[in-house]
Amino acid sequence: MAAITFSNIAKSYGSVRVIHGIDLHINDGEFVALVGPSGCGKSTLLRMVAGLEEISSGELKIGDRVVNAVEPRDRDIAMVFQDYALYPHMTVAQNIAFGLRMRKSDAADIAARVAEAANMLQIEPLLSRRPSELSGGQRQRVAMGRAIVRRPKAFLFDEPLSNLDAKLRVEMRTEIKRLHALLGRTTLYVTHDQVEALTLADRVVILKEGRILQEGAPLELYEHPATRFVAEFIGSPQMNMFAGTVRHGEGAAVHLNGLQLSFESIDAEEGTPVSLGVRPEGLLLSSGIAADMHTRVDVFEPIGSDTMVSCPIGGTMAVVRLAPEVPVARGMELNLSFDRNKLHLFDAHTGDRIKARANTKDR
Ligand SMILES: Nc1ncnc2c1ncn2[C@@H]1O[C@H](COP(=O)(O)OP(=O)(O)O)[C@@H](O)[C@H]1O
Ligand SMILES: [Mg+2]
Structure with missing residues (x-):
């Protein structure tokens, strides 16, 4: 032994x-x-x-x-x-x-x-x-x-x-x-x-x-x-983080810069400042109307198995992982959605994970 x-x-x-x-x-x-x-x-x-x-x-x-x-x-x-x-x-x-x-x-x-x-x-x-x-x-x-x-x-x-x-x-x-x-x-x-x-x-x-x-x-x-x-330490490229606020108006939601995401439940008080985390594979290409956000390609890195695309979202530069066959060019418009199954919420002050249930029907 x-x-x-x-x-x-x-x-x-x-x-x-x-x-x-x-x-x-x-x-x-x-x-x-x-x-x-x-x-x-x-x-x-x-x-x-x-x-x-x-x-x-x-x-x-x-x-x-x-x-x-x-x-x-x-x-x-x-x-x-x-x-x-x-x-x-x-x-x-x-x-x-x-x-x-x-x-x-x-x-x-x-x-x-x-x-x-x-x-x-x-x-x-x-x-x-x-x-x-x-x-x-x-x-x-x-x-x-x-x-x-x-x-x-x-x-x-x-x-x-x-x-x-x-x-x-x-x-x-x-x-x-x-x-x-x-x-x-x-x-x-x-x-x-x-x-x-x-x-x-x-x-x-x-x-x-x-x-x-x-x-x-x-x-x-x-x-x-x-x-x-831990969220930022594990994973490469690093998990994207967006600053937001918890709202409990008509159902739970996180308000981000210019964007609202509804949740089934969020275990935090009204007004709590949060970091919404999503990994590069949790940002999905989406059709124009269904998309959560519109942005443009800043830089992209074709690494063979994937293409890593940097684009400005909500005041920060986010990284999106795309399939290699997706044609990408600098300045190209991207319509993106959050994969509701891959969202992470952290208390902006303590950094602790906040329990939340994503609204998977919200598309
Ligand atoms: N012999 C030593 N005397 C005083 N401080 C030390 C000594 N060895 C390590 N430390 C301190 O202990 C901490 C942990 O060091 P270490 O175990 O080498 O870290 P890591 O291997 O994770 O880089 C550091 O702050 C380092 O400065
Ligand atoms: Mg060491």
């Missing part, structure tokens, strides 16, 4: 508290991504699991064992960092074997484990090279090999792909996912890149300023963000 359990974990550097009472349970074999902006405490949390950082208060368990006071080498977990920290004077094989040598494992066993890891990572032809003779992606594989041969109970990754170019990053992402499927080990993966988190993890935990804002399956976070911060 290698579940990882944080119970009210806190961390202070001197008098500055950077982690505020984290409760989180990672199931045995689960892949959890911890994502948040730079400085929110991701590395600190991971380093506390690895034993590289003292835990100020709370209890950390790996499996059934409380490990607060357990030395890093006795925790039976492996960590892969952004800078691979390979030994330059050693070959790939020696680098991968290093940890096992230090533990005085049997030579035949070491050789077998190195061969197995090299096969898994498809780096057999590289075993006699030195790190300086490898590309960034190859070095990253070697760093993973070094973790794999230890057959740890859990893997910890701290932004392992940040130093790679975009194409390689996507390749290695797939590789990490494949390895997890193959090895089935508990994995805690830290990144500031929400796309990486959503594509890799079974469950995503969003951290801000040392606190968990929301956790859930990737699609759950995408479709039901609990706060405006």
Whole structure:
């Protein structure tokens, strides 16, 4: 069993508290991504699991064992960092074997484990090279090999792909996912890149300023963000936000700049200032009369699978995702409607989600 359990974990550097009472349970074999902006405490949390950082208060368990006071080498977990920290004077094989040598494992066993890891990572032809003779992606594989041969109970990754170019990053992402499927080990993966988190993890935990804002399956976070911060953090391009006001005249409605949207119900008082959120795919092309709004294309980006179109709506620049076959030109008129099933309402002051039922008959 290698579940990882944080119970009210806190961390202070001197008098500055950077982690505020984290409760989180990672199931045995689960892949959890911890994502948040730079400085929110991701590395600190991971380093506390690895034993590289003292835990100020709370209890950390790996499996059934409380490990607060357990030395890093006795925790039976492996960590892969952004800078691979390979030994330059050693070959790939020696680098991968290093940890096992230090533990005085049997030579035949070491050789077998190195061969197995090299096969898994498809780096057999590289075993006699030195790190300086490898590309960034190859070095990253070697760093993973070094973790794999230890057959740890859990893997910890701290932004392992940040130093790679975009194409390689996507390749290695797939590789990490494949390895997890193959090895089935508990994995805690830290990144500031929400796309990486959503594509890799079974469950995503969003951290801000040392606190968990929301956790859930990737699609759950995408479709039901609990706060405006999460709504804007998850998804690319970012969710569009329009400033509006709640009105309860003839039925519930949100009044936007030059536009009214009726709702079946809105769980907020008359006059509450709100942010109405809609993702780029929640703005639909519509025929002239049925449309909620008319605007013009400002810029457009054909990316093959979709075309991203920027256009002014209600005083802000909104992004609309169109099918690639829709002809688009700069200045072209667009008639758009809100997809009533894809609206999000947030309190403009607190940023908290407001419960609302869209009026799907309002077209
Ligand atoms: N050794 C340290 N001494 C003092 N403050 C630190 C130290 N390490 C990290 N911090 C602070 O703790 C906070 C969280 O840092 P970190 O965990 O590295 O964030 P992240 O990995 O999410 O970018 C930051 O405000 C950072 O400045
Ligand atoms: Mg970090």
